[in-house]
Amino acid sequence: MKPTYLTRIPAAEAHIRATGERLTQPRVAMLATLMTADHAISHLDAVDALAKHHPMDRVTVYRVLEWLVTMGIAHRIAGDDRVWRFMLTAAKPNGKANAQHLQHAHFTCNDCGQTFCLDEVSPKLPVKVPAGFKTIDVDLKLRGQCAHCA
Amino acid sequence: MKPTYLTRIPAAEAHIRATGERLTQPRVAMLATLMTADHAISHLDAVDALAKHHPMDRVTVYRVLEWLVTMGIAHRIAGDDRVWRFMLTAAKPNGKANAQHLQHAHFTCNDCGQTFCLDEVSPKLPVKVPAGFKTIDVDLKLRGQCAHCA
DNA sequence: TTGCAGATGCAATTGAGTCGCAAATCAATT
């Protein structure tokens, strides 16, 4: 069965403590919530999901998610609806959390709107660009139908 | 020398007439403006650019650009700043305008913020996705430094 | 010309995200 919010609390605390930064309740609750998500969640999704276990101000949600991104614990995905969505940064093959954003693609379902990280997919780098251009970062975004909607 | 707004009017009119839809002044002015752009422009960019030749309401700019997209004449590019930018749909090798969105990548310069279409770059398709997922569309987005800023 | 569906202008509204500041909280120190 799927991991629940409560079972994720200890791991969330440990992960935050490992950063050396302050361990706060909003950070723990937000990270535990992210840990139960199988797809990327928006700020509003997060506010709703947290409402049940640990209600917090929407501005705090913005700030905590931003903090998780700067810590490399989560990453941010731009949506076609001008909304950011957030997902736990992919774990390395060895199972440890990874501070860097591993190169991977994102898939958004046209039907249900859910966005997924495709950790196993990476754009073939380097991509050829016009003379004088210097590529620093590449994002690959797929759209279509997810397994549930197809 | 670069093509100017005025020299683009006839081609813009012809292009719009070819759709069979109504030929309106805002549509002509907007398309002629797009035709002079070497990089993608935002709604605000468009309002500013048009102010000189054919001032129009912001909402009209939104609606005309949306119409150009539905006609396949222009395409829309999501920016990291939550702003849409628009560019003429790439021409086919034979020089004719193309109603479909040819598969191509976009490059945004971290320094000057300009976004360019890289018509010659396309993601290697098909991309492998998890079982049950069906890919319909692929976007490749690059970030880095453009030729002018590098 | 006239008639009218479709396009435009203008004002009001939506909604994601940000800012400033006072109050609360975490963690180090006594």
Next chain:
DNA sequence: AATTGATTTGCGACTCAATTGCATCTGCAA
């Protein structure tokens, strides 16, 4: 256990791209 001070949080106000409703205008066909 209490004190303290730097961080973090809550709350209200704000920004800004984009959308909506509605009255007016305009391109085009009859």
